[in-house]
Amino acid sequence: MLSYTEENYLKALLMLSFQNEERPEAGTNEMAAYLGVKPATATDMLKKLKEKELVTYQKYGKILLTELGREKATAILRKHRLWETFLYEKLDFSWDEVHEVAEQLEHIQSEKLVNKLEEFLDFPEFDPHGDPIPKANGDIPAIDKVLLSEVTAGEVCKVVAVKDTSAVFLQYLEKLNITIGTKFKVLEVIDFDGSLSIQIEKEEPRSVSMKFAESLFVKR
Amino acid sequence: MLSYTEENYLKALLMLSFQNEERPEAGTNEMAAYLGVKPATATDMLKKLKEKELVTYQKYGKILLTELGREKATAILRKHRLWETFLYEKLDFSWDEVHEVAEQLEHIQSEKLVNKLEEFLDFPEFDPHGDPIPKANGDIPAIDKVLLSEVTAGEVCKVVAVKDTSAVFLQYLEKLNITIGTKFKVLEVIDFDGSLSIQIEKEEPRSVSMKFAESLFVKR
DNA sequence: TACACAAGTTAGACAAGTCTAACAAATATT
DNA sequence: AATATTTGTTAGACTTGTCTAACTTGTGTA
Missing domain, CATH: 1.10.10.10 (Winged helix-like DNA-binding domain superfamily/Winged helix DNA-binding domain)
Structure with a gap:
């Protein structure tokens, strides 16, 4: 124990x-x-x-x-992400509120609880931040993702996860109307400062910083 | 804290x-x-x-x-019973499994979590054992109940709560097909050992011990 | 290669929560 | 009322997880 x-x-x-x-x-x-x-x-x-x-x-x-340590750690991460999903999906917590509470919930000891929770949530593969939820056997679902900063001008991509899960960033995303699943086109990449211009479907083009682009994972 | x-x-x-x-x-x-x-x-x-x-x-x-101590304690009891209800209603835990896990969950610190959970459960007044769930303001729903051992022959009553929440007792109840809400008639009370004969609607009469009768709360 | 600085360890202390063993107070019994 | 029993307290020790301050090891640079 x-x-x-x-x-x-x-x-x-x-x-x-x-x-x-x-x-x-x-x-x-x-x-x-x-x-x-x-x-x-x-x-x-x-x-x-x-x-x-x-x-x-x-x-x-x-x-x-060690292998054992990794197993234990993965089990905790599994609980953390399942609880985050629960809070977000079932209890209407916002993106930036789930982490703190999940930090506590992840330590609850009950095999049955975790597995029942997973079933209750319909076996989600990704948590509210787009991070993969380890399976009961320890497998971690793979996801095809790159940092937005690696995308070149002209490409269209879809947000699949956030790298930075801080409240400020998540709230900023919310303000920008960007969430997991949002699609946009990269119009231009500015070499000078790494900023880029993106256009979400049916919205006006918008400029975001390099820091922003290094905090968001997308699928090309 | x-x-x-x-x-x-x-x-x-x-x-x-x-x-x-x-x-x-x-x-x-x-x-x-x-x-x-x-x-x-x-x-x-x-x-x-x-x-x-x-x-x-x-x-x-x-x-x-003290007043303060009572408030704090009531808040913990509230969390305990809400979690028990969650486990029982949403995650299919059985009567006798909920307590142990709720003992852990009751210590999670998040005002928002408790209140959202209560809402999610549709503001339940009683937990799976029939015990009242304190409200956010500390009020505890009243319930009209007496121990089965106080009921006299001929009376009809309904199970509203258990006094003993041990796994053995709860499992025994389950075997007897008795749960919160079950109605039965007390046919006879044996002075000798305090045992009594009860009859659940449409079932054969059955004898239960005094200890049993002192572990169950009913409404006359 | 030698030195400076960064990275990591050790020793000793402290707080929280627990224990055992010995003691003190309160209550019950005759 | 005197004594026995139950109930509660104190003192001292241990464990876990933390700290600070001092020390040691490793590494990058001149």
């Missing part, structure tokens, strides 16, 4: 491993920063996780989830 | 106060037993709760929730 805190460390490591699929190892400071604790605290916890064979690492080395 | 543990102590005190409405004070040992901790542990926590003005008590005296 894992403690609430141990679960958070595992999930953090899994999330960090997604940030750079080719280099899935994390550093102590990186992990501490992600969780909002001091590096010393992270080191202590690392020893414990290593003891339980949930991570592999040696002093001053990189941290990697 | 209350810790998970503090919340449990408050809820325990509220539950104990219900056990004997005229004498709502609790003792240290009683409280410790309810929570499954040692009396020494309960004493320590009591000091903390007193410090926070959630209970009134003095050394070697009885424990009583």
